Amino acid sequence: MTAATVFFALLLYAAALLGAAGLAWRIRDYARTPAPLKIPTTPAPTTTGGVVLRMLREVTLFESLFKANLWIWLFGWMFHVALALVLARHLRYFTEPVWFWVVWIQPFGLYAGLAMVAGLAALWARRFLVERIRYISTPSDHLMLALLLGIAFSGLSMKFMSHTDIVAVKAFVLGLLLFDWQPLPMHTGLFVHLILVALLTAIFPYSKLLHAPGLFFSPGRNQVDNPREQRHLAPWAAKLDKAKV
Amino acid sequence: MATTQVTAPPLKTYPVIPILQAGAMAKSKPYAASAAMQQALGFPGELVEGWHDKAIAKLGDLLQNYRGLKVYLDACVHCGACTDKCHYFLGTGDPKNMPVARQDLLRKVYRRYFTWAGKWFPKLVGAEDLTKDVLDDWYSYFNQCSECRRCSVFCPYGIDTAEITMAAKEIMDSIGVGQKYSNEIIGKVHKVGNNLGLPGPALQDTLSSLEEDLKEETGLDIRLPLNQKGAEVLLITPSADFFAEPHVYSLMGYAKVFHAAGIPWTLSTHASEAGNFGLFIGNYGQMQKIAMRVREAALDLGARRLVVGECGHAWRVAYSFWNTLIGPFDFLDSNYPVPQHICELTYDLIQRGALTFDKSANDRYVVTFHDSCNVARASRMGGMPGGQFEIPRAIVRAVANRFVEMNPETIREKTFCCGGGGGLLADELLDLRVKGALPRMEALQAVVDSHGVNFMATICAICKAQFSKVLPYYKFNMSMVGGVHQLVGNAIRLGPK
Numbered sequence: 001m002t003a004a005t006v007f008f009a010l011l012l013y014a015a016a017l018l019g020a021a022g023l024a025w026r027i028r029d030y031a032r033t034p035a036p037l038k039i040p041t042t043p044a045p046t047t048t049g050g051v052v053l054r055m056l057r058e059v060t061l062f063e064s065l066f067k068a069n070l071w072i073w074l075f076g077w078m079f080h081v082a083l084a085l086v087l088a089r090h091l092r093y094f095t096e097p098v099w100f101w102v103v104w105i106q107p108f109g110l111y112a113g114l115a116m117v118a119g120l121a122a123l124w125a126r127r128f129l130v131e132r133i134r135y136i137s138t139p140s141d142h143l144m145l146a147l148l149l150g151i152a153f154s155g156l157s158m159k160f161m162s163h164t165d166i167v168a169v170k171a172f173v174l175g176l177l178l179f180d181w182q183p184l185p186m187h188t189g190l191f192v193h194l195i196l197v198a199l200l201t202a203i204f205p206y207s208k209l210l211h212a213p214g215l216f217f218s219p220g221r222n223q224v225d226n227p228r229e230q231r232h233l234a235p236w237a238a239k240l241d242k243a244k245v
Numbered sequence: 246m247a248t249t250q251v252t253a254p255p256l257k258t259y260p261v262i263p264i265l266q267a268g269a270m271a272k273s274k275p276y277a278a279s280a281a282m283q284q285a286l287g288f289p290g291e292l293v294e295g296w297h298d299k300a301i302a303k304l305g306d307l308l309q310n311y312r313g314l315k316v317y318l319d320a321c322v323h324c325g326a327c328t329d330k331c332h333y334f335l336g337t338g339d340p341k342n343m344p345v346a347r348q349d350l351l352r353k354v355y356r357r358y359f360t361w362a363g364k365w366f367p368k369l370v371g372a373e374d375l376t377k378d379v380l381d382d383w384y385s386y387f388n389q390c391s392e393c394r395r396c397s398v399f400c401p402y403g404i405d406t407a408e409i410t411m412a413a414k415e416i417m418d419s420i421g422v423g424q425k426y427s428n429e430i431i432g433k434v435h436k437v438g439n440n441l442g443l444p445g446p447a448l449q450d451t452l453s454s455l456e457e458d459l460k461e462e463t464g465l466d467i468r469l470p471l472n473q474k475g476a477e478v479l480l481i482t483p484s485a486d487f488f489a490e491p492h493v494y495s496l497m498g499y500a501k502v503f504h505a506a507g508i509p510w511t512l513s514t515h516a517s518e519a520g521n522f523g524l525f526i527g528n529y530g531q532m533q534k535i536a537m538r539v540r541e542a543a544l545d546l547g548a549r550r551l552v553v554g555e556c557g558h559a560w561r562v563a564y565s566f567w568n569t570l571i572g573p574f575d576f577l578d579s580n581y582p583v584p585q586h587i588c589e590l591t592y593d594l595i596q597r598g599a600l601t602f603d604k605s606a607n608d609r610y611v612v613t614f615h616d617s618c619n620v621a622r623a624s625r626m627g628g629m630p631g632g633q634f635e636i637p638r639a640i641v642r643a644v645a646n647r648f649v650e651m652n653p654e655t656i657r658e659k660t661f662c663c664g665g666g667g668g669l670l671a672d673e674l675l676d677l678r679v680k681g682a683l684p685r686m687e688a689l690q691a692v693v694d695s696h697g698v699n700f701m702a703t704i705c706a707i708c709k710a711q712f713s714k715v716l717p718y719y720k721f722n723m724s725m726v727g728g729v730h731q732l733v734g735n736a737i738r739l740g741p742k
Contacts, residue, residue, distance in 0.1 A: 036529065135340045136343065139369050220405045
């Protein structure tokens with residue numbers, strides 16, 4: 001067992017733990033915080049089914065962003081869809097035998113890696129080129145893009161420049177899942193990739209990446225427009241309500 | 246007031262996103278509420294000792310009680326989708342009037358005190374201590390948001406700056422930093438019964454003289470009943486309808502509709518105000534207390550239906566919040582939704598053929614319709630989503646021959662605020678109001694030039710007051726603005742059928 005294997009095994013466990021625990025804590029916090037008033041941005045669906053469709057359109061098509069700004073939508077959507085494909089492509093490291101659809105998307109996942117870089121680069125360029133976006137950008141906005149680009153470049157470098165032993169990588173990953181550690185190949189690109197991925201996973205629940213779970217808890221989007229038909233009463237409002245009568 | 250320079254930006258023929266002018270509106274702020282006004286609402290009279298800690302504690306409270314606030318402060322990724330959506334930004338170019346930048350005034354404090362990243366790496370994530378300068382910025386810029394929700398339409402996460410502005414105002418009130426215009430008005434509602442401070446006897450006089458006007462105009466006894474027990478409908482309308490122009494023409498329009506349909510109705514002195522400024526200051530308790538008068542009046546008068554007059558934010562509170570705040574309405578007629586908008590009532594009567602019109606009475610007008618923000622983006626009419634757009638338009642089309650839409654990017658859910666909503670209709674904010682009206686004025690200019698539009702109908706008391714004031718700054722006639730029921734009143738056929 002090399003020192004690198006131990007280091008990365010521990011690093012990835014720690015990152016996964018920090019990320020998952022933090023995310024669970026944020027989601028629990030959102031879920032337990034009451035939404036006392038009906039505030040969907042209208043026109044809004046009048047049924048739960050309608051709300052599910054609205055959320056689906058937001059999550060998969062970025063409907064509101066499309067209305068707002070075609071450039072941000074184009075780059076943002078391209079990045080997110082590409083990221084989803086790339087992540088799906090990576091499932092081949094986590095499954096044995098590899099699921100058929102994961103095999104099927106392998107070539108697409110590769111192009112997606114390139115599209116992801118293009119989308120991220122364009123999003124970053126806006127932070128420099130558009131005065132309004134420059135004004136609102138914080139250092140962390142830049143660093144987040146740098147981090148994602150670093151992950152993308154280090155990943156693509158292993159495809160296009162310096163290959164690593166992916167069979168061994170897969171054994172390492174499956175070993176992590178089964179708590180039966182296997183040696184990690186010594187490879188600089190791989191090390192950089194894993195360190196950055198661990199960092200991203202760990203800071204997910206403590207950064208603006210919370211927009212992902214946040215969307216599902218946004219009252220502006222997830223509430224049904226039925227305040228006249230159905231009385232909406234949060235627990236703390238119900239207490240005030242008792243005092244009233 | 247005299248010291249404030251009021252300037253209207255030039256109207257452009259196509260929209261241009263302004264170049265940033267940092268600090269352009271930093272000096273814009275409303276008069277502070279006096280100690281007496283503050284204390285009447287249970288707020289401290291002036292900036293309290295230990296305001297810093299109390300403000301942070303209040304923010305903590307709000308975060309526990311409002312999921313929206315918590316999610317909205319966390320979820321923003323600074324994508325910039327909202328940056329060119331606010332009418333105050335478009336009119337002033339001040340970057341802190343970009344919705345995201347306005348939110349960040351509170352978000353940076355939230356990050357500093359409530360998030361791990363902000364505690365340890367404040368510079369990295371744009372977190373900042375709450376200082377007197379930050380508080381001054383809050384007072385200035387959260388009083389440059391009309392809570393119109395236009396930005397929330399475009400945000401990929403539905404982040405609603407109105408919710409953040411309301412939270413900031415609530416925090417400021419709680420440490421003794423209140424805004425005079427809103428808080429004085431709330432005091433009047435509690436003391437006198439309406440925002441304008443019109444006492445019961447004066448209201449009775451006003452209504453009687455309006456009845457005389459109606460008699461003179463139509464030759465008929467069209468009533469404006471007050472405190473009539475047993476009337477079927479209790480009408481809750483903004484107090485501006487009682488004597489401000491053009492508001493009063495809509496009031497007479499409602500009276501004609503009730504008269505023509507033979508529906509017994511009444512106004513109430515106890516609830517002689519539809520407006521609810523508790524919404525603007527983000528205070529749940531005030532909002533509930535103000536709304537409660539409506540329930541009390543309905544029970545007292547034995548009304549069977551609640552109908553709300555032409556008022557944008559009042560309709561938001563009525564439609565979205567009344568059931569929560571003062572429901573359930575099991576004592577009312579279950580055949581009608583509670584509450585109902587006057588436009589829903591009129592529209593239903595038109596559908597049933599209960600009203601007839603002489604549309605030529607409005608032939609002197611080429612009409613366009615300004616969607617009011619709270620109606621458009623925070624409520625509904627009728628059974629279908631978007632009924633709040635279709636029903637008022639259907640009424641206008643039923644009573645006028647010539648109707649033209651403004652630029653589709655400026656109507657319906659994308660409508661621009663008039664520039665005076667959210668408790669900003671104060672005289673000392675006139676410069677801000679004029680500049681904030683710019684996008685609407687540009688859209689109006691376009692249809693004036695192309696179609697000769699000379700009447701902009703709307704269903705909000707604040708819109709009517711604001712446009713009456715700012716239209717002349719853009720070289721329009723101030724009487725171009727009026728209510729939908731003003732047009733209804735012009736065209737409705739009365740008398741024996």
